[in-house]
Amino acid sequence: MIRLFTMLQRSLFSRSALLVQTAPFENLLYSKNTHAASCIHRSLGSVTIPPPACMLRPLEAPLRYLFGPGPSNVPPRVLAAGGRPIIGHLHPEMYEIMNDIKKGIQYAFQTKNNMTIAMSGSGHTAMECAVFNTVEPGESVVVAVNGIWGERVAEIAERMGARVHRMVKAPGGYYSNEEIEQTLAKHKPVLFFLTHGESSAGLVHPVDGIGDICLRHNCLFLVDSVASLGGAPLFMDEQKIDILYTGSQKALNAPPGTAPISFNERACKKMFNRKTKPVSYLLDMTHLSNYWGCDGKTARIYHHTGPVSGFFSLRESLSILAEKGLENSWRQHKEVAEYLWKGLEDLGLKLFIKDKDLRLPCVTTISIPQGYNWRELLTYIMKHHQMEMTGGLGPSVGMVLRVGLMGYNCNKANADLALAALADALKVCPKSKA
Amino acid sequence: MIRLFTMLQRSLFSRSALLVQTAPFENLLYSKNTHAASCIHRSLGSVTIPPPACMLRPLEAPLRYLFGPGPSNVPPRVLAAGGRPIIGHLHPEMYEIMNDIKKGIQYAFQTKNNMTIAMSGSGHTAMECAVFNTVEPGESVVVAVNGIWGERVAEIAERMGARVHRMVKAPGGYYSNEEIEQTLAKHKPVLFFLTHGESSAGLVHPVDGIGDICLRHNCLFLVDSVASLGGAPLFMDEQKIDILYTGSQKALNAPPGTAPISFNERACKKMFNRKTKPVSYLLDMTHLSNYWGCDGKTARIYHHTGPVSGFFSLRESLSILAEKGLENSWRQHKEVAEYLWKGLEDLGLKLFIKDKDLRLPCVTTISIPQGYNWRELLTYIMKHHQMEMTGGLGPSVGMVLRVGLMGYNCNKANADLALAALADALKVCPKSKA
Numbered sequence: 001m002i003r004l005f006t007m008l009q010r011s012l013f014s015r016s017a018l019l020v021q022t023a024p025f026e027n028l029l030y031s032k033n034t035h036a037a038s039c040i041h042r043s044l045g046s047v048t049i050p051p052p053a054c055m056l057r058p059l060e061a062p063l064r065y066l067f068g069p070g071p072s073n074v075p076p077r078v079l080a081a082g083g084r085p086i087i088g089h090l091h092p093e094m095y096e097i098m099n100d101i102k103k104g105i106q107y108a109f110q111t112k113n114n115m116t117i118a119m120s121g122s123g124h125t126a127m128e129c130a131v132f133n134t135v136e137p138g139e140s141v142v143v144a145v146n147g148i149w150g151e152r153v154a155e156i157a158e159r160m161g162a163r164v165h166r167m168v169k170a171p172g173g174y175y176s177n178e179e180i181e182q183t184l185a186k187h188k189p190v191l192f193f194l195t196h197g198e199s200s201a202g203l204v205h206p207v208d209g210i211g212d213i214c215l216r217h218n219c220l221f222l223v224d225s226v227a228s229l230g231g232a233p234l235f236m237d238e239q240k241i242d243i244l245y246t247g248s249q250k251a252l253n254a255p256p257g258t259a260p261i262s263f264n265e266r267a268c269k270k271m272f273n274r275k276t277k278p279v280s281y282l283l284d285m286t287h288l289s290n291y292w293g294c295d296g297k298t299a300r301i302y303h304h305t306g307p308v309s310g311f312f313s314l315r316e317s318l319s320i321l322a323e324k325g326l327e328n329s330w331r332q333h334k335e336v337a338e339y340l341w342k343g344l345e346d347l348g349l350k351l352f353i354k355d356k357d358l359r360l361p362c363v364t365t366i367s368i369p370q371g372y373n374w375r376e377l378l379t380y381i382m383k384h385h386q387m388e389m390t391g392g393l394g395p396s397v398g399m400v401l402r403v404g405l406m407g408y409n410c411n412k413a414n415a416d417l418a419l420a421a422l423a424d425a426l427k428v429c430p431k432s433k434a
Numbered sequence: 435m436i437r438l439f440t441m442l443q444r445s446l447f448s449r450s451a452l453l454v455q456t457a458p459f460e461n462l463l464y465s466k467n468t469h470a471a472s473c474i475h476r477s478l479g480s481v482t483i484p485p486p487a488c489m490l491r492p493l494e495a496p497l498r499y500l501f502g503p504g505p506s507n508v509p510p511r512v513l514a515a516g517g518r519p520i521i522g523h524l525h526p527e528m529y530e531i532m533n534d535i536k537k538g539i540q541y542a543f544q545t546k547n548n549m550t551i552a553m554s555g556s557g558h559t560a561m562e563c564a565v566f567n568t569v570e571p572g573e574s575v576v577v578a579v580n581g582i583w584g585e586r587v588a589e590i591a592e593r594m595g596a597r598v599h600r601m602v603k604a605p606g607g608y609y610s611n612e613e614i615e616q617t618l619a620k621h622k623p624v625l626f627f628l629t630h631g632e633s634s635a636g637l638v639h640p641v642d643g644i645g646d647i648c649l650r651h652n653c654l655f656l657v658d659s660v661a662s663l664g665g666a667p668l669f670m671d672e673q674k675i676d677i678l679y680t681g682s683q684k685a686l687n688a689p690p691g692t693a694p695i696s697f698n699e700r701a702c703k704k705m706f707n708r709k710t711k712p713v714s715y716l717l718d719m720t721h722l723s724n725y726w727g728c729d730g731k732t733a734r735i736y737h738h739t740g741p742v743s744g745f746f747s748l749r750e751s752l753s754i755l756a757e758k759g760l761e762n763s764w765r766q767h768k769e770v771a772e773y774l775w776k777g778l779e780d781l782g783l784k785l786f787i788k789d790k791d792l793r794l795p796c797v798t799t800i801s802i803p804q805g806y807n808w809r810e811l812l813t814y815i816m817k818h819h820q821m822e823m824t825g826g827l828g829p830s831v832g833m834v835l836r837v838g839l840m841g842y843n844c845n846k847a848n849a850d851l852a853l854a855a856l857a858d859a860l861k862v863c864p865k866s867k868a
Contacts, residue, residue: 047760048672049544052537055756059531059749061521071742074520082743083517086508086689087495088822097493103486110483120691121555124716124738156715238482249739255520257554257691257741279713281590282558302827304558305683307691307744308505309516315493322489326481388522393736 065387065409067418069199069227069363071249071256072406074313078254081316086308090300094308097315098292104318105260108229108252108326109244111236115285116262117292118314119245120306123226126245126259128156129283130222133271134243134263135191137161142189142219144180146173147200148394149224153193160279165189171201171396172353172365177209184217190270191220197228200393202353202365202402204232211240220267226250229260230321231333231362231406242267248310251329251362251407254317257310317407329407330361336410337361340403343419347426352400362410365392365400371431374401377422380429385421499843501852502824503633503661503797505683505690506840508747512688515750520742524734528742531749532726538752539694542663542686542760543678545670549719550696551726552748553679554740557660560679560693562590563717564656567705568677568697569625571595576623576653578614580607581634582828583658587627594713599623605635605830606787606799611643618651624704625654631662634827636787636799636836638666645674654701660684663694664755665767665796665840676701682744685763685796685841688751691744751841763841764795770844771795774837777853781860786834796844799826799834805865808835811856814863819855 066073074082087094098118105116119125131153135141141162143154146169157164165187167175175194184192192214197204207223214221220242225234230251236244245261248254263271263285271285278284287303289295321329337359341351344366352365368374374391378401381387392400403418405411500507508516521528532552539550553559565587569575575596577588580603591598599621601609609628618626626648631638641657648655654676659668664685670678679695682688697705697719705719712718721737723729755763771793775785778800786799802808808825812835815821826834837852839845 047541047544048669049541049546051541051756051759052534054534055538055541055749055753059515059518059746059753061518061527061531061746063519064521064525066520066522068522071520071522071739074743079517079519081493083513084493084495085497085513086500086505087498088500088502088505089690091498091822093495097495100486100488104489107481107483107485107489110481112483121559121716122739122741125555128714128716152715159711159713159715235482247739255741255743256523256739257744277593279593280562281586281593282555282562305505305556305681305690307556307689307741309508309689309747310691310741310744312493312495313743319489319493322485325485388525 063386065385065414065417067403067405067409067414068388068390069393069402069404070247070406072253072404072409074253074255075320075408077320078313078316082255082309082313084312089306089308090302095293095300097311101311101315101318102292104315104322105262108260108318108321109236109262110234110238110326111244111262111264113236113262113264115268115289115294116260117288117294118311119259119261120304121259122256123224123245123247123259124152125283126261127153127224128280129261129285130243130245131156131162131191132160132278132280132283133285134220134222134267135160135162136274136276138163140165140187140189141191141193142167142183142187143193144175144195145169146203147171147195147198147396149195149198149200150193151394171392171399172203174203174205174358177213180210181213181217184213184219188217189219191222193222193224195224196234197225197232197360197362199227199360199363199402200396202360202363202400203358204228204360207234207239207241214242215240220270227362228360230326230329231410232360233330236262248314248317251333251410252314252317252321253407254313255310257307258314333361333410336405336412336415337364339412340364340405340415340418343415344422347419347423349422362406363402363404365396365402368399368401369426372426372429373432374398376429377401377425380425381421384424387418387421389418497820499819499821499848499851501837501839501843501848502822503827503836503838504681504840506687506838506843508687508689509754509842511754512747512750516689516743516747518746523740523742524736529727529734531745535745535749535752536726538749538756539696541756542694542752543670543696544668544672544760545678545696545698547670547696547698549698549702549723549728551722551728552745553693553695554738555693556690557658557679557681557693558586559717560695561587561658562714563695563719564677564679565590565596565625566594566712566714566717567719568654568656568701569594569596570708570710572597574599574621574623575625575627576601576617576621577627578609578629579603580637581605581629581632581830583629583632583634584627585828605826605833606637608637608639608792611647614644615647615651618647618653622651623653625656627656627658629658630668631659631666631794631796633661633794633797633836634830636794636797636834637792638662638794641668641673641675648676649674654704661796662794664760664763665844666794667764670696682748682751685767685844686748686751686755687841688747689744691741692748767795767840767844770839770846770849771798773846774798774839774849774852777849778856781853781857783856796840797836797838799830799836802833802835803860806860806863807866808832810863811835811859814859815855818858821852821855823852
């Protein structure tokens with residue numbers, strides 16, 4: 001053990017350590033006259049493309065307030081977890097960590113689903129995984145499109161050969177349970193997709209009752225909670241959500257690269273009784289459920305190499321949420337969001353979502369103030385306040401500015417910083433006469 | 435800026451910090467009698483699934499010598515890079531880091547290809563990306579299967595609707611250029627797959643001349659170098675490899691979760707002149723090339739959120755390789771491997787690959803010694819030496835033991851540790867009378 005410490009120690013100042021380590025080889029390399037060297041040299045071939053100069057410069061990344069729709073700032077605790085020496089992806093200790101992550105996700109999702117794992121990828125990976133595994137080519141899918149995420153799911157489902165029916169509304173629009181029921185009755189889909197936290201519009205969509213409608217129409221209810229999990233109340237089991245996924249880099253404050261997802265019994269029944277294999281081997285839940293020890297088998301067969309450091313970070317972020325408590329986290333996001341909304345209105349800004357109850361507490365959308373160039377405002381805030389806020393995304397581009405205060409970033413002090421930056425930008429940036 | 439430091443500082447001891455931060459909310463939560471509290475409480479709903487006890491315990495991960503086929507130990511420098519505060523995936527500074535990574539990969543691959551990026555996932559993601567983008571349903575693909583990786587590619591290609599023709603050999607087997615040419619002539623594939631570093635068998639496959647054969651037969655040459663990059667000479671451009679990918683967690687010593695991949699002009703011509711869209715939106719190179727600034731467009735449109743910390747680590751590991759120099763790295767792996775092979779033979783062990791020139795310097799395969807239970811040997815070494823060595827993988831299970839000394843792990847001191855652990859296991863573990 002001590003030797004391993006020493007091994008790590010040895011190259012703590014490892015630029016120099018490396019030079020020491022490679023010294024004998026360099027001597028060989030430079031003493032081209034010696035027979036040995038030229039032999040080795042010839043047998044190894046010689047490179048024609050030299051080391052790029054940029055790679056000899058150290059990594060540079062500025063400190064930023066990440067007050068956009070995500071990624072949000074990562075707490076030191078989570079950064080530290082991600083920076084720990086790794087272990088193997090198939091070590092027993094890794095399985096323990098994955099079991100912990102599974103329990104942490106079950107808590108965050110409020111579900112007892114056994115089929116609960118983290119994807120080795122971003123929210124989009126979970127999105128494709130959900131569609132690829134639960135839908136077969138030729139089957140009907142209904143997608144609620146009221147921002148970018150529905151558009152993405154529709155595209156994904158079309159590519160794998162599903163018959164996709166879109167329910168399209170402008171950003172900020174939402175769907176009544178009646179509308180949803182009528183559409184399901186008409187298209188008889190196997191899957192209905194809805195975004196809980198529509199971050200491109202700043203809308204949190206009501207979910208109550210939709211699970212029952214899907215159940216009546218023998219259709220799976222797939223919900224995207226990437227931008228809402230931990231920030232707005234969501235109860236997977238009570239609300240009869242069949243498939244739920246989220247991302248790691250929003251209210252969970254882990255780096256991007258992992259994505260919790262959970263399937264209930266109904267979803268498992270559908271996805272494990274397919275006629276065809278899912279088109280992606282990488283995202284095949286038959287293999288992923290085994291990797292995560294969810295398939296009841298004792299042996300875990302190698303499928304892919306999971307992002308060990310990413311799982312360390314994700315576990316830590318789920319641990320922080322468990323310590324804090326979901327209700328505290330929801331309440332914190334609600335209080336800070338209301339404080340931010342009030343401050344924005346005091347600045348004379350108009351909130352894009354009129355109805356308070358439909359506003360996503362994690363990401364607030366502001367109608368672009370009359371006469372201002374939104375890009376100028378954002379560039380000014382980034383340059384002078386080291387703060388990220390963003391414009392719209394997909395269909396909401398040019399309609400809104402977006403401010404996200406999620407998880408670790410979610411407190412009134414940060415809301416004040418965001419308000420001060422906006423006030424400054426509105427004062428300094430030129431207003432067109434138009 | 436100072437405020438951000440303070441923000442980070444504030445929760446350096448953030449378990450306590452969090453409690454402080456959430457105190458007001460907790461008071462609300464616990465004073466259920468107050469009207470305000472009960473209102474908020476009701477409106478937020480209450481959780482039925484409590485925080486799991488395991489999530490209130492700190493993350494535990496032992497220090498290990500990762501001397502298996504990967505992941506290998508991550509140098510402190512790379513861990514530190516991955517543990518840095520993150521920035522946004524679409525910030526200009528992130529684009530700079532991605533440009534550096536691109537140049538670092540071009541050097542490691544010895545290619546001038548503009549279409550050079552890192553996948554947001556493991557080597558399997560790169561594998562699926564290569565097949566999904568360059569092959570259309572119904573097209574013919576030839577896969578050299580002499581271990582697990584060919585099997586995986588064949589499965590991936592079959593799932594997306596390709597006509598797959600396997601060239602099957604037992605683990606350790608390899609292909610003559612004549613065999614390859616005959617098979618290509620027979621099946622007229624659009625893609626031929628070969629594994630350069632077959633880690634399940636410990637074989638490094640000769641590559642010279644195959645690119646020309648593929649060119650003559652108007653077929654793309656796809657090579658997997660996950661287990662060989664940086665450890666065995668490979669020249670993408672000179673050897674006319676059309677598509678090359680690798681992983682981050684082998685000789686590059688970054689944590690798993692990113693995968694460099696490069697496409698040459700021929701590959702781009704094929705993949706950007708498809709009749710059908712690739713089945714995966716997530717892996718569509720049309721979008722990924724834009725995200726990586728390889729498509730000549732000035733605007734980068736949001737596709738997915740890349741693993742920012744993973745890219746930090748990958749840049750650092752490519753930087754270490756550039757500082758050290760490819761030829762030094764190749765020479766180091768060759769020398770240390772030969773030292774290990776000698777030591778293994780001195781222990782009376784037989785190497786699985788007889789021909790030295792065909793042995794993968796990164797991962798050495800040992801024939802399982804007569805009369806020993808290979809699982810017992812590995813379990814003993816893990817338990818008493820905190821050292822990972824592994825058995826076979828896929829078709830080589832039960833045939834070999836595998837020892838990997840890659841990149842940061844690749845030095846004679848570590849070879850001695852591995853040899854001592856093996857000697858100890860061979861002495862202590864019971865030998866069956868059989």
